[in-house]
Amino acid sequence: MSEGLCANDPIFDVPPLPTDEQVKRFGMDGDGPYPTIAPGAMTWTQLDTLRHQIAAFSHLCEQRALLTQQIYEESKPGHQRSQTLAAIANSIGVSAAGSQPSYPGPVYSKGGDGPRGARWTPSAAQLARLEELFATGMGTPNGDLRTKITDELAKLGPVNEANVYNWFQNKKARTKKKLLEEQAAKNRSG
Numbered sequence: 001m002s003e004g005l006c007a008n009d010p011i012f013d014v015p016p017l018p019t020d021e022q023v024k025r026f027g028m029d030g031d032g033p034y035p036t037i038a039p040g041a042m043t044w045t046q047l048d049t050l051r052h053q054i055a056a057f058s059h060l061c062e063q064r065a066l067l068t069q070q071i072y073e074e075s076k077p078g079h080q081r082s083q084t085l086a087a088i089a090n091s092i093g094v095s096a097a098g099s100q101p102s103y104p105g106p107v108y109s110k111g112g113d114g115p116r117g118a119r120w121t122p123s124a125a126q127l128a129r130l131e132e133l134f135a136t137g138m139g140t141p142n143g144d145l146r147t148k149i150t151d152e153l154a155k156l157g158p159v160n161e162a163n164v165y166n167w168f169q170n171k172k173a174r175t176k177k178k179l180l181e182e183q184a185a186k187n188r189s190g
Helices: 020-025 044-074 083-091 124-135 143-154 161-189
Strands: none
Touching: 124 143, 124 161, 143 161
16 A cells, blocks of 8 residues: 555445344345345455455545535636645546646657657659669668768758658558559459
């Protein structure tokens, strides 16, 4: 359990297990409103642990309901929302009435502009040179070769090494897909 919570904490106060006589007397043996667990399905220790977990969960649900109600009350005009309450509410996913929940941004985000910036579109001259290089069968360039290609393409327009790498990878994937589609069409017709 986390620090500050212990078995003696009031949130874990649960009534003792019923005796066999109470089970028979109050109809808790399957005839009454309470479902029963088949004999031997759980040990007394497991049942006790389950009861403690249910009590703790119930307490958490009550706290969340109270917090949600308090946030609703504070969202009315004229109320100042406390920073502590806001931090607690955000940590458990409760937001003020009418507001959208805030989720952490993507890990790969470089700022507030979203997960990616503007797409790179090669100029006609850059595209022609890239197609020419791909036609030689060189594959995706690595290291110094990619740097040289990027420098050459930079004279024709804006580009960076990631653009060059991604273009070659995408071209390779499109070529492979086209080849597989042609083979499938050939197999169907022939």
